[in-house]
Amino acid sequence: MATVSIREVAARAGVSVGTVSNVLNAPAKVSPLTLERVHEAIDALGYVRNDAARQLRAGTSRSIGFIVLDVSNPFFTDVARGAQHASSAAGFNVLLGTSDHDRAKENAYLDLFEEQRVQGVLFSPIHTDDELLDRLHRRGVPVVLVGNPTDDPRFASVSVDDTAGGEMAVAHLLEQGRRRITMIAGPAEIRQVAERTEGARRAVAAVPGATLEVVRTPSLTVLEGRSVGQELAARRGEDAPDAVFAANDLLAVGCLQALTLMGGTRQPGSIALVGYDDIDFASATVVPLSSIRQPKELLGRTAVELLLERVAAAPGTPATHHVFQPELVVRESSTKGV
CATH class of the missing domain: 3.40.50.2300 (Response regulator)
Structure with missing residues (x-):
């Protein structure tokens, strides 16, 4: 997943790296006009603040984000358990969030996961035809839709008929x-x-x-x-x-x-x-x-396998879709x- 550096933001805005740092950490020190220029550069480049880099030298973490609709539902608990087992076997951790069918929470978790430079996102979205998925695709974030079948070649999916x-x-x-x-x-x-x-x-x-x-x-x-x-x-x-x-x-x-x-x-x-x-x-x-x-745990395990395939795949590779049969x-x- 390609990332945008703070230096690129500074160059586009025509300011120093220190000024961009102030915009992010101490905006009161920066004039309104400069704030506007830097934020325009951030939006144009799709820059995401890399909090994980403060602790990790690598540009990405060993984590996978997973947003479910309702973690209090035992179904999603079992799916998450399957995802955690598969992630652990591959040397990754799962960061779990529940949207509770709330779009604001979906956005907040996606922002958090991007800041943490997760390898990709497992996502049970409230809606599958919206700007959140377009945003993730534009920023190069691999996505697997969980429980939501799709024929969109940009996103892998696991679901049940x-x-x-x-x-x-x-x-x-x-x-x-x-x-x-x-x-x-x-x-x-x-x-x-x-x-x-x-x-x-x-x-x-x-x-x-x-x-x-x-x-x-x-x-x-x-x-x-x-x-x-x-x-x-x-x-x-x-x-x-x-x-x-x-x-x-x-x-x-x-x-x-x-x-x-x-x-x-x-x-x-x-x-x-x-x-x-x-x-x-x-x-x-x-x-x-x-x-x-x-097949709840199988859904979670398969979702992680597809996500890691997407991470390793060449750009433009069509995504895989698995549809399981119920019993x-x-x-x-x-x-x-x-």
């Missing part, structure tokens, strides 16, 4: 004789949620008489799943679903809690339930949870019901 996963989950519920399906789906702008919903629609469309109700939640958490589960448990007759597909296991666990603990006069076993991700405690819930399994794990929540 979430459309197939959503279709697989609902097809299983339909095979159990369920026909009134409710999907607890998080924000539609999350690509994984949109694709899982599309897969669910395909499965329902293939079975005459089957219906799909999509209930949106503002986030993919246990509390949101519990809230929807309480509302579903209160329904009666034809208004009540006979099956629920949750967009992730956290939503499914929350729904399961509501259905088992707050179900009122609802008939036990009347609702079949399937989650997504197969997180570690899916099998240990009060009714073991059926789920769509993703249905059947447990009591979908066969015996909740």
